[in-house]
Amino acid sequence: MDRDSIKKMQIKKLSAALKRAEKIPFLRERIRERRIGGVSDLGDVAKLPFTTKKDLINAFPFGALAVPLNRVLRIHTSSGSTNKPVTTFYTKRDLAIWSELMARGLACAGARRGDVFQNTTSQGFFTGGLGLIQGAERLGLTVVPLGSANPEKQLEVMGNFGVTVFHAIPSFALRMMEMFEASNGLRASLKIRIGILGAEPWTKETRRKIETSLGIGAFNNYGLAEVGGPGVAIECPQKSGLHVWEDHFLMEVVDPTTGEPLEEEEEGELVITPLDREAMPILRYRTGDLTKIIDGKCECGRTHRRIEWIRGRIDDMFKVRGVGVYPSTIEKIIASHKESNGNFLIVLSGVDDITVKMEVSSSAWSNKETVERIRNSVFEEIKDATLLRTIVEVCPPGALPRQEGKAKRLIDQRRL
Numbered sequence: 001m002d003r004d005s006i007k008k009m010q011i012k013k014l015s016a017a018l019k020r021a022e023k024i025p026f027l028r029e030r031i032r033e034r035r036i037g038g039v040s041d042l043g044d045v046a047k048l049p050f051t052t053k054k055d056l057i058n059a060f061p062f063g064a065l066a067v068p069l070n071r072v073l074r075i076h077t078s079s080g081s082t083n084k085p086v087t088t089f090y091t092k093r094d095l096a097i098w099s100e101l102m103a104r105g106l107a108c109a110g111a112r113r114g115d116v117f118q119n120t121t122s123q124g125f126f127t128g129g130l131g132l133i134q135g136a137e138r139l140g141l142t143v144v145p146l147g148s149a150n151p152e153k154q155l156e157v158m159g160n161f162g163v164t165v166f167h168a169i170p171s172f173a174l175r176m177m178e179m180f181e182a183s184n185g186l187r188a189s190l191k192i193r194i195g196i197l198g199a200e201p202w203t204k205e206t207r208r209k210i211e212t213s214l215g216i217g218a219f220n221n222y223g224l225a226e227v228g229g230p231g232v233a234i235e236c237p238q239k240s241g242l243h244v245w246e247d248h249f250l251m252e253v254v255d256p257t258t259g260e261p262l263e264e265e266e267e268g269e270l271v272i273t274p275l276d277r278e279a280m281p282i283l284r285y286r287t288g289d290l291t292k293i294i295d296g297k298c299e300c301g302r303t304h305r306r307i308e309w310i311r312g313r314i315d316d317m318f319k320v321r322g323v324g325v326y327p328s329t330i331e332k333i334i335a336s337h338k339e340s341n342g343n344f345l346i347v348l349s350g351v352d353d354i355t356v357k358m359e360v361s362s363s364a365w366s367n368k369e370t371v372e373r374i375r376n377s378v379f380e381e382i383k384d385a386t387l388l389r390t391i392v393e394v395c396p397p398g399a400l401p402r403q404e405g406k407a408k409r410l411i412d413q414r415r416l
């Protein structure tokens with residue numbers, strides 16, 4: 001579809017989405033307060049009220065539901081939240097569109113009928129489990145729904161069924177890397193060729209490492225439970241940003257402090273309005289993710305615009321000696337060293353000290369000069385990027401704690 005047709009479709013869908021949003025009490029109130037009659041232009045979206053994570057937490061469990069419960073086929077909740085979760089609801093049509101978008105994303109990454117797909121994440125409330133499975137089935141892949149299990153079990157099952165495509169969080173791919181390094185012939189026993197990775201912050205540098213070490217194509221997959229789960233955006237084989245499926249999502253990038261729209265290609269907070277959702281038709285969801293829109297044509301021919309890799313969550317930024325730092329800045333530097341195995345930990349301690357611990361491969365670890373060289377160069381690179389003098393600790397593989405599920409990259413022990 002050409003850009004004009006996509007825009008026309010978005011305006012039409014936005015009008016309908018606004019009507020549906022009025023069925024959610026807190027949005028209806030805000031729409032009335034602003035005396036919004038309708039939308040006739042995409043620019044009008046800036047007049048519509050935002051929906052925030054806090055709104056959805058306050059609405060727990062049914063306050064953001066816009067249809068009678070007997071029309072809801074499925075309930076999911078957001079992941080990673082330590083407080084009350086965010087619920088997300090699906091009608092039959094919502095589920096069908098979600099499956100379609102997941103299938104589209106998998107196909108975009110190169111999966112085809114004949115591929116055997118394994119999901120390595122939890123398949124409960126987490127949208128990244130069943131969402132991927134539905135999409136894989138919709139595309140006609142052979143699905144191995146193992147779900148969460150330890151890495152040994154995951155690889156055993158991949159081997160048993162000749163799995164070619166898998167879905168995981170990036171830190172799981174790093175675990176696979178370690179296992180391949182530790183065992184001769186393990187990689188050769190597997191047929192994996194595509195990894196769909198997401199639901200955790202990571203960088204292009206880590207991706208390069210994963211692709212080289214695992215011998216697969218790794219694709220960044222983006223979405224969030226609040227707007228329907230994964231299936232919002234994914235990379236194509238050009239790997240030059242993530243295509244956002246704009247026939248179903250309207251994206252904006254706003255100033256995270258003021259909420260004002262930014263210029264094209266300026267970095268800010270991603271705001272998403274799902275255009276088709278029936279059960280939970282929220283408006284202008286503040287994702288808390290920092291990125292920018294990449295305008296211009298992609299070599300692959302898709303006309304959906306792209307977003308840059310998420311630089312971090314706005315609330316992930318930490319301050320040391322008055323300097324704001326995103327963990328992704330440190331990750332980029334570490335992962336660009338070929339000796340790093342991708343595992344790192346930032347420890348804030350004392351009054352305002354920052355220590356960066358990073359693991360290297362066993363061969364790098366066995367050479368004192370290499371360790372010293374890496375330490376010095378990581379120190380300099382972090383200083384150049386952030387102006388901060390850090391303590392860099394180079395560690396042997398396995399020295400840093402491993403978590404089940406999402407990796408913890410920052411520990412703050414400061415006595416502030």
Ligand code: ZN
Pocket residue numbers: 236237238243298299300301302
């Ligand atoms: Zn593309």
